[in-house]
Amino acid sequence: MNVYYLPLDVSTWTPIDEQLLSAVSPQRRERIKKYTYAAGRRLSLYAALLSRMGISLLTGIPAKDLAFRTDSGGKPVCLSAPGLDFNFSHTKNAVLCCVSTEGTVGADIEKQRPAPLKIAKRFFHTEEAEYVMNGPFQEQDIRFFEIWTKKEAYSKQLGLGFQLSPESYSTLSSALSSQLHTWRQDDYLCSVCCNKPFSIEKNTVTEATVQTFFILNS
Secondary structure, eight states, X not given: OEEEEEEOOOSOOOHHHHHHGGGSXXXXXXXXXXXXXXXXXXXXHHXXXXXXXXXXXXXXXXXXXXXXXXXXXSOEEETTSTTOEEEEEEETTEEEEEEESSSOEEEEEEEOOOOOGGGHHHHSOHHHHXXXXXXXXXXXHHHHHHHHHHHHHHHHHHTOGGGSOGGGSOTTSHHHXXXXXXXXXTTEEEEEEESSOOOOEEEEOOHHHHHHHHXXXX
């Protein structure tokens, strides 16, 4: 599995961003334009660009030739590369994308911040809630977002979205823990999930790297 982490300045929509709109699908362009603020537009744009770049680098298919659809659960699927799966997530000032030929995948990224610990008992499995609330006080926020990102990544890997009751399963169980990988990246908690044994290669990329890739390959 190739994983790409992109820290992103979301404050200003630039002329280069406007130019790069042509590199994504018409459907994605419409979604991007619906955002009122530059932050939302840039995160949505660069999530799509990062996914295209990652798939192109893995398969050798030019990014402009990639075709996509959305499955019944809302998960994006690349029609141009059978046997490949990808997923992305974005949060404040960062995008995470994973691309794999090893199985179906899911990804989630969350900014570290004070966690809404009170909802752990409601939305987490009992085992997960105890892991969060019984941990050292200084680690409870981190443990909360560790579990949160794991549950998001697993749900997205399955392509079930909100159909899966989050309290009905534990990401700490032996059955699921081997499918998940979680790490801290700068001020973020990141998780990826794959339904088959997988190796992982992490890559940090910059806005300039993404922009150059599409400008040179346009």
